[in-house]
Amino acid sequence: DQQVKQNSPSLSVQEGRISILNCDYTNSMFDYFLWYKKYPAEGPTFLISISSIKDKNEDGRFTVFLNKSAKHLSLHIVPSQPGDSAVYFCAAKKETSGSRLTFGEGTQLTVNP
Amino acid sequence: DAGVTQSPTHLIKTRGQHVTLRCSPISGHKSVSWYQQVLGQGPQFIFQYYEKEERGRGNFPDRFSARQFPNYSSELNVNALLLGDSALYLCASSLETGREKLFFGSGTQLSVL
Numbered sequence: 001d002q003q004v005k006q007n008s009p010s011l012s013v014q015e016g017r018i019s020i021l022n023c024d025y026t027n028s029m030f031d032y033f034l035w036y037k038k039y040p041a042e043g044p045t046f047l048i049s050i051s052s053i054k055d056k057n058e059d060g061r062f063t064v065f066l067n068k069s070a071k072h073l074s075l076h077i078v079p080s081q082p083g084d085s086a087v088y089f090c091a092a093k094k095e096t097s098g099s100r101l102t103f104g105e106g107t108q109l110t111v112n113p
Numbered sequence: 114d115a116g117v118t119q120s121p122t123h124l125i126k127t128r129g130q131h132v133t134l135r136c137s138p139i140s141g142h143k144s145v146s147w148y149q150q151v152l153g154q155g156p157q158f159i160f161q162y163y164e165k166e167e168r169g170r171g172n173f174p175d176r177f178s179a180r181q182f183p184n185y186s187s188e189l190n191v192n193a194l195l196l197g198d199s200a201l202y203l204c205a206s207s208l209e210t211g212r213e214k215l216f217f218g219s220g221t222q223l224s225v226l
Contacts, residue, residue: 004155034214043117043203043217044156089155099146099207099215100169103155 003027004092006104014112019077021107023090026071030092034101035064035075038087047088048075080111115139117218119204125224126194134189134221138206144168145187146215147179148203156203162187163209191223199225 004025013019021035031052036044050057050064050073057064063076077084090104118137126132138145144163148156158171162181176192185206191198201222205215 006155036217041219043205043219045217046214049214091155098163098168099144099161099205100158100171101148101156101215103148103157105153105155 002105003030004090004102004104006088006090006107008107009105010108010110012110012112013080015082016079019075019080019084019109019111021075021077021088021090021109023073023075023104024071025073025092025102027092027102028071029094030102031095032093033064033066033073034091034093035062036089036091036103037084038089038106044089077109080109082111082113085109085111117204117206117216119202119218119221121221122219123222123224125226127226128194128196130194130225131190131192132194132223134191134202134204134223136187136189136204136206136218138185138187138204139216142206142208142216143185144207144209145181145185146205146207147187147189148205148217149173150201150203150220152200159189194225196225199223 034049035047038044066073087106091101146161147159150156160179161169165181178190181187201220203220205217
């Protein structure tokens with residue numbers, strides 16, 4: 001039972017354009033959502049998070065949007081840079097579940113110069 | 114300050130053998146979590162330890178065990194290795210066990226032949 005799904009295995013965009021990565025979840029108990037970025041041979045690195053009491057959170061070029069009714073979140077990167085090329089994981093958790101994150105399968109983002 | 118360190122970085126074992134993976138958290142972090150990442154999938158939660166006590170366990174067989182030491186470092190043990198245990202094993206640390214972001218190590222790549 002895949003509770004967090006990223007339906008696009010890959011995404012390719014031009015430098016300077018917007019990258020939009022999508023994530024869907026099925027467990028309505030999830031109330032905290034995170035995005036991690038992973039480069040080859042490195043561990044995942046935290047990017048940005050959002051609580052279920054909000055519908056938007058911004059941090060520089062990165063914005064996460066949460067649509068609770070649709071159980072959908074998205075990560076917007078504007079403008080995209082070649083250094084953003086990595087695998088992006090969406091993750092979700094219940095506030096009471098400690099460090100137990102449920103990850104999606106990941107989306108490989110490639111930003112072309 | 115050093116990040117999360119894991120050893121060894123790579124390991125090759127044969128079916129039926131036992132393996133011990135090690136993790137040192139970021140200084141001051143009291144919580145350590147273990148994740149398994151199979152190729153093409155997102156990380157999957159195995160264990161969380163906080164202040165040397167197990168705080169959570171994922172859907173893994175009893176062949177998987179872990180412990181946390183007084184200095185907050187941790188070991189993950191896997192007995193009776195199966196081919197399907199081949200994966201990247203990630204350790205993550207955090208200050209406590211709430212909404213704090215997890216800091217991941219680079220992982221141990223385990224190959225079971």
